Amino acid sequence: MSTTGSRGTTTPSRAARFGGDLVVESLAALGADSVLGLPGQHALGLFDALGRSRLRYLGLRVENNAGFAADGFARLRGTVAPLLLSTGPGALTSLAALQEAAAASAPVLAISSQIPSAGLGGRRRGYLHELVDQQASFRDVVKSVHTPRSASQIPSAIAAAWESALTVPYGPVWVEIPQDVLLAPTDVPPVRDLRAEPRAVQPRAELVAEAAALLAAAERPAILAGGGVVRAGACEQLRELAELLRAPVACTFGGKGAFPWEHPLSLQSWLEDRHTTEFLEDADVLLVVGSGLGELSSNYRTFAPRGRIVQIEADAGKLESNHPAFGIHADAALALSALCRAVPQRPADGRAEARTAGLLKQVRERIDSQGLELEQQVLAAVRDALPDESPAFFDMTILGYWAWSAWDARRPGAMQSAQGAGGLGYAYPAALGAAWALNPDATGAAQGESSQGGEVRAGSPQRPVLAVSGDGGAMYSLAELATARQHDLPVTWLIVDDGGYGILREYMTDSFGAATGTELTRPDFVRLAESFGVPAVATSPERLGEDLAAALSTPGPSVVVLPAILRMFAPTHLGHPDS
Template identity: 30%
Template sequence: MAKMTGGRYIAEVLNGYGVTHAFLVPVIARRAMVEMGELGITRVITHGEKAAAYMADGYARASDRVGVCMAQSVGAANLAAGLQDAYLGLSPVVAITGHRPPMQMYRNAYQEIDHVQPFSAVTKYSAMVDTVEQLPHLLRQAFREATSGATAPVHLDLQGANGDDITNAEADLELIIEENFLSRPAFRPEPEPQRVREAAQVLAGARRPVIVAGGGVTSSGAQREIVELAEMLSIPVATSLNAKGAIPEDHPLSVGVPGSYSRWPANRVVSEADMVIFVGSHTGTQVTLDWTIPAIGIPVIQIDIDPSELGRNYPTTVALQGDAKATVRRLIEASEPTQDRADWTARAKQLTQDWHGEVDPLYNSDAVPIRPERLCGELTKALPQDAILMADTGHAGIWTGSMVDLKYPGQSYLRAAGSLGWGLPAALGAKCGAPDRPVICWTGDGGFWYHIGELETAARYNINAVILVNDNGALNQNKRGDDRAYQGHSGDPAELYGFMGLDLAKIAESMGCFGIRVDRPGDIQSAIEQALASGKPAVVDVKTDVEVSSPPPWNP
């Protein structure tokens, strides 16, 4: 053990676990900030705590390493609010905050509220650090918790409003870096062999099975295993948004994203299946269209690393508790190849082809203002083979999830798990976590405005992500409902969803970024290519048609 300050210890641990960036709003842990700088860790100072949490989330998802965000006591609740997406997206994030010392608590100390309740809702582990001697145990445990099992955010609350009671204190502290927890997954547990054999036997008897791949496939790195299993057993594959791209979307067995942010052939195939294999999926409302696709009662094989998820929403015929990659590999080994499902795979392929026939005219539309479908088609063509595509929530998730095709194994898709405005800051975090890969974020102007100030952050740190704005001058997803609500009433429904229609490219340029405005569909691909080549953070402001909304999902 060596005598050191708490600040030095935190910096050494972060460095030891491969953390390259920490995202924060000052002032928090000043001594640690100095020490982190000396070790080469970039301290990214953001314009809001939620943005810091979103950046840490994007960093973690893009790199599969722990993302770090920090805030002082008064900003802790804001940081907790930003962790909602990381929690829902099962992202390994360590959040560090400060809290007032015990003698100041419960006495109306300035700017202090309880931190337990806000963080208990959005973390799997939260601990108060009241002495510097606790750091070796609690900080190491934070990394263990964040990267193991079903990964999720964790929280450490350091004594002192700015955490300085801990970071300034000295003690003999043992520096231990556990290599298993440098990245996720920390471990790859496997199910019992007998259960795997049972699953293989049940699956062999199905005539129309479908695989529904969830986010656990992505976090486990099980994409190749999913494709191998599907090809070996002639099974169509649908992917949740969190697993989009797990199978190349031009693969004959790929049917797209099912559920509410979906293309209709995926919903049709899952609805017509006689067995569903859920792999790493929470089987929640979005991927199942409120548990109607598939219908409750269908035979189900479910694979999940978290045993509490097995059978949560769909009673299982066979439940396999284990890491997705390891478990699918065992299922492959226990199964015999079959080509006896030619009629079923042909049906799935035909449905997908029918859908393409419907949307191809929209993909190629020359309409002005630009149709979002055309923007999806041009983005598909412009997307580099190793790109990370980020998507905000709402229409951004629907358009990209249903109509942008990821055709190359090197492409990744990361989406907001719930919060509008996540896209821009999360894309900056993703670029920090994967600096050698192109990062393109699709957001609407509604989402873009949430954290537009982070363009200055991007320029200040030269974080060269590309922000593609589907700019229809409105909260377009609200338009249809607001227009209906106003029927028979006076007033203008646009007051509830319309914006001023500013030139977002010029705003980006004023902050030191590259900006380009696109008014004609034929210019989209060139604009994206210019943005990628600009050597700067970039905004591509695409003026789209406010009258075009995403189609409703197909339901039985």
């Protein structure tokens, strides 16, 4: 039975089940407890079914922000983040976020509606939101595309997409379902028995044996640990192997927290430093694990190794993609565990630790010689204010670039940024998604209710998350203050207001002598946040630590605005955009 809506659309009655029900039932059967997204006209059948399910829903205000939120959720949970979107403009607006998820190997399962089936097949029928080939817009971004064209195909398509997202390399996938399929009555039984079984990539025994022999014979072994170590949960294996080999370890920006920051063998993450680059170049055997040695991890492609590289990588497309190596296509945890069993214990004579300490001393002396006390003071204040168990999300902003090198994450994956694809506006919505993932009791206001008064209801989440943006990047995400308030998400947003696109201003001034298009008119961020019912404060470098700690300890969302012009540390190589 159905009824006709005011615009002539057919609306299913609530007595039956429909295609949309199969979507949410399939997600729940695969283990989802939450979805994120934004409704639209063609997706109403999906959202109607969502409203009758037990899945928690975090609704964002802009589709690209919803995609970033799903990315943050996936990174913190380490599993699939379902993202629900509408057709055409709604779907396309998510592309930049899905590009970041692809670059960062975040398993986002994007499910969009599509125009009715009668409009498909390459003909232009004049439907609202119509694209001749919507899938084509996503094929260069996502891992796989899945297109159920009948209700009975939906569970299998969702399961295949889920498995694809979690098959290494992790990444975003795309499912699109026509409007009429979502609204169609179905006699398919409720979905309960649905499985997705991604398989880990096992290392080949002969490759492990050869890599172990190379590492055991090395006089100056070193390790570069990337984000694949964190995603594989291989941090303990990494530490064990480093201690067996007495091998110093550097972490890429995506591998933050993979190795303890203050460990005697920790080179930390100063990859934009020529001293660190030379240290890694000097290794006679460099083990690169969970990294493709891309632009940032290779110090803007200035890295020129003189020794042998052993590369462990779950993404076969990244093996030897930038440097010749002895390649092992394998899951990082499995390969590192096998190497730990195969390499002998090296005597602890203190030489590796001394070389590590010497490198860090060179880095500190270089930074300290550049008059960057303000920048170091600000970053230290932020680090001191943030609880160790809380993650930080950084936008593409000067303080974020400092954090790539200088931030002690203290936990695997506890610092995240948009350094994969490099789009603006990542930090705040990703932090909202992370807070949603970390605080499963968060429900926020009911649909249609307001939370403007700033009250904190019983059961509100208490585990804070930090987002850091510049004023330029913050303008991409201001609408999500409403999301934070509606759901009382414990995200503190630090906005460093330097009057424009600060890093671009610096790049252009250094390269061309003047900057164009970088200066911005901004709102009063404090008053704007308060208009959403979000408490906010303007701070100073001297008060930053105190104000930020207070905001982080207060339940619910908050904003801290720091007016300051920060500078990057000077480049030590050719090829960087600011050189």
